[in-house]
Amino acid sequence: MKFTAQITVMPLKELLDPQGKAVTESLHKLGLSGLDNVRVGKHITLQVEAASEAEAKANTEEACKKLLVNAVMESYEYTLTAI
Amino acid sequence: MKFTAQITVMPLKELLDPQGKAVTESLHKLGLSGLDNVRVGKHITLQVEAASEAEAKANTEEACKKLLVNAVMESYEYTLTAI
Numbered sequence: 001m002k003f004t005a006q007i008t009v010m011p012l013k014e015l016l017d018p019q020g021k022a023v024t025e026s027l028h029k030l031g032l033s034g035l036d037n038v039r040v041g042k043h044i045t046l047q048v049e050a051a052s053e054a055e056a057k058a059n060t061e062e063a064c065k066k067l068l069v070n071a072v073m074e075s076y077e078y079t080l081t082a083i
Numbered sequence: 084m085k086f087t088a089q090i091t092v093m094p095l096k097e098l099l100d101p102q103g104k105a106v107t108e109s110l111h112k113l114g115l116s117g118l119d120n121v122r123v124g125k126h127i128t129l130q131v132e133a134a135s136e137a138e139a140k141a142n143t144e145e146a147c148k149k150l151l152v153n154a155v156m157e158s159y160e161y162t163l164t165a166i
Contacts, residue, residue, distance in 0.1 A: 008091075008126045010126065027146055030146075032145060032146055034131055034133050034139075035130070036132070037129060039128045040126075041127070042125060044124075045124075046118050046119065049117045049119070055117075059115055066115075
């Protein structure tokens with residue numbers, strides 16, 4: 001079975017996000033004053049080939065924990081869609 | 084009215100994504116051979132203060148076009164949620 005995984009990795013809410021802060025200020029300088037609290041993270045899509053949805057989930061989690069996410073500074077969530 | 088915008092910015096499908104390719108290879112080296120076709124983009128959350136949902140949409144679009152998205156190389160989609 002093949003799945004598409006959509007993974008969103010964001011800086012933890014408790015931490016400052018300097019990139020987001022810079023973007024917020026740039027938006028204000030562009031005159032977009034109604035926009036605030038920007039936070040910038042990563043969005044990762046990948047294809048998972050696995051025998052079952054449970055195996056696909058396990059593989060995706062492993063990829064997140066081993067490579068894609070720095071658990072000290074980031075949180076993640078993902079969805080799997082069969083294709 | 085206040086809204087949360089969730090914006091996903093991804094490299095265009097037609098273009099190579101070197102970062103995604105590097106991640107794919109790293110996953111394979113880690114023994115996760117069932118994972119493929121990694122593409123890496125950005126996920127941006129922000130808060131929008133606007134008089135109506137239509138205005139919030141217009142502001143979000145403007146932010147994407149003026150600052151957040153490089154339309155030559157990237158596509159974007161977003162959702163707005165009232166808070």
